[in-house]
Amino acid sequence: xxxxxxxxxxxxxxxxxxxxxxxxxxxxxxxxxxxxxxxxxxxxxxxxxxxxxxxxxxxxxxxxxxxxxxxxxxxxxxxxxxxxxxxxxxxxxxxxxxxxxxxxxxxxxxxxxxxxxxxxxxxxxxxxxxxxxxxxxxxxxxxxxxxxxxxxxxxxxxxxxxxxxxxxxxxxxxxxxxxxxxxxxxxxxxxxxxxxxxxxxxxxxxxxxxxxxxxxxxxxxxxxxxxxxxxxxxxxxxxxxxxxxxxxxxxxxxxxxxxxxxxxxxxxxxxxxxxxxxxxxxxxxxxxxxxxxxxxxxxxxxxxxxxxxxxxxxxxxxxxxxxxxxx
Numbered sequence: 001x002x003x004x005x006x007x008x009x010x011x012x013x014x015x016x017x018x019x020x021x022x023x024x025x026x027x028x029x030x031x032x033x034x035x036x037x038x039x040x041x042x043x044x045x046x047x048x049x050x051x052x053x054x055x056x057x058x059x060x061x062x063x064x065x066x067x068x069x070x071x072x073x074x075x076x077x078x079x080x081x082x083x084x085x086x087x088x089x090x091x092x093x094x095x096x097x098x099x100x101x102x103x104x105x106x107x108x109x110x111x112x113x114x115x116x117x118x119x120x121x122x123x124x125x126x127x128x129x130x131x132x133x134x135x136x137x138x139x140x141x142x143x144x145x146x147x148x149x150x151x152x153x154x155x156x157x158x159x160x161x162x163x164x165x166x167x168x169x170x171x172x173x174x175x176x177x178x179x180x181x182x183x184x185x186x187x188x189x190x191x192x193x194x195x196x197x198x199x200x201x202x203x204x205x206x207x208x209x210x211x212x213x214x215x216x217x218x219x220x221x222x223x224x225x226x227x228x229x230x231x232x233x234x235x236x237x238x239x240x241x242x243x244x245x246x247x248x249x250x251x252x253x254x255x256x257x258x259x260x261x262x263x264x265x266x267x268x269x270x271x272x273x274x275x276x277x278x279x280x281x282x283x284x285x286x287x288x289x290x291x292x293x294x295x296x297x298x299x300x301x302x303x304x305x306x307x308x309x310x311x312x313x314x315x316x317x318x319x320x321x322x323x324x325x326x327x
Contacts, residue, residue, distance in 0.1 A: 003318050005069040006031035006091075008082060011038040011046055011056060013176050014096055015073035017307035019043055020050035025311070025325040027318070031068060034059040066090025069317065071310055072097060076204075077114040083142065084118045093142050094313055096306065100125035100144035101208050111204045127212065128313045130322065131155060131259045137316045145313060148173065148305025149221055150208040152232040155262060155280050156297030157213055159255035163241035167217045169209070170233045173301050174226040174271070196223045228302050229271025234295040245286045248293070252284050260323050261304065261312065268296040275300050278308035278326045 005022045009015045010033035020043075023030045033043060035056035043052040057063075059082070064070050070086045071094045072079050079097035086093050100122055102108060108116045116122055126133055126140040129151065137143055146154070153169045175191050197220055206219045242248040249264065256262040261278050269281035280299040287293065299305050308326055315324050 002027055002029040003069060004029050004031040004065070005071065005314060006033075006064050007071050007073065008034045008059060008086075009073035009096075010043065011035035012073050013302055014306035014310070015071075016043060016047045016050060017302055018071055018073065018096075018310050019052055019054075021307060021311045021325055023052050023054070027320055027324060028069075028314070030054065032057055032063045061085045061089060064089055064091050068092075069094065069314060071314065076112050080114075080117055084121060087121060087142060092140075092317055094128070094145060094310055094317070095125070095142065096145045096310055098147060098204065098208070100142060101127060101146065102211060104207075104211075107207050111207055128309065129154065129212070130312060130316060131256065131262060132158065132212070134316060137313055138319065140317060143313050143317060145306070145310050147205045147208055148230055148299070148301035149203070149205040149219075149232070150212065151305050151309065152230050152280065152297045152299050153209050153219070153234055154212045155299075156232055156234045156282055156295040157236065159252050159284075160236070160238065160241055160293065160295075161213055163239050164213065164215050164236045165239050166237040167213065167215055168235045169217060169219045170222070170235075171219065171230065172222040172224045173230045174228040175223060176228045176302055191223060191225045194225060197221070198223060226271060228300050229275050230299055230301040230305055231271055232297045234297065235292065237292055242286065243290075248284050248286045252282065256282075261326075269298045271298050271300075274298050274304065276303060278304045278312060280304050
């Protein structure tokens with residue numbers, strides 16, 4: 001028996017790709033696809049590459065039945081209200097926005113500029129990183145899909161979480177990570193042949209990274225002239241743990257054993273290796289002078305950093321094989 005998945009906010013980059021993944025999934029049945037400005041259009045008319053002929057409709061939460069799944073791809077602050085309504089209807093919800101990722105309520109006011117309307121759901125939500133919370137995701141009523149910058153960085157450093165100090169993350173993302181709404185910064189003429197550091201010491205993904213790594217982090221994102229892909233170069237002082245390169249590689253391989261979408265590779269990976277996939281490739285390197293580590297982590301910001309990660313989480317929530325529809 002199939003399981004219905006509704007996509008709330010299916011006209012954005014991440015939402016549209018998730019719609020395509022759900023429609024082609026062997027178990028899930030695509031429910032309603034909602035949009036605002038594009039309501040009344042077929043998804044294929046907005047995104048020809050996905051060839052999904054279903055029509056985008058305006059949101060009506062009554063279209064979602066108790067027991068259905070709903071993925072919410074709304075902007076921050078707006079998603080929380082819709083998630084609350086869907087949960088109250090008995091749906092199981094995957095929130096692709098940032099509205100349920102942070103456990104400290106005060107951080108929503110500080111970093112996102114709104115007071116969260118449902119502290120109970122913040123307390124209940126499971127952070128959607130299967131490599132750390134697989135069992136909790138499977139049983140959850142509400143899962144918070146990670147941000148793309150945090151996921152790349154956290155996966156890169158998680159095996160060393162108990163031995164990290166002085167963490168610095170230099171991350172570079174493709175332009176699609178900025179979303180579908182055009183701005184001067186992501187205009188082609190602004191992006192091409194340039195690299196830009198932005199939101200220095202002020203990026204909203206910083207508290208998410210610090211929450212999962214359990215330490216203070218210096219994080220600087222950069223915009224690079226590619227469509228999709230994300231590279232996090234992570235540097236830290238080690239307070240223990242592996243002391244040789246072989247030990248470091250063994251630590252990473254053992255930590256991610258049984259996690260089908262993380263690949264430990266023998267040299268620093270590039271974005272092209274993971275574009276249009278749900279894979280994260282990681283290469284850790286011990287400073288030969290000792291005491292410091294560099295870790296290079298790449299994923300597709302719209303894939304493992306958003307839509308394909310969302311499907312991985314939906315698979316777990318539905319009791320399906322983790323890689324179903326992603327092979």
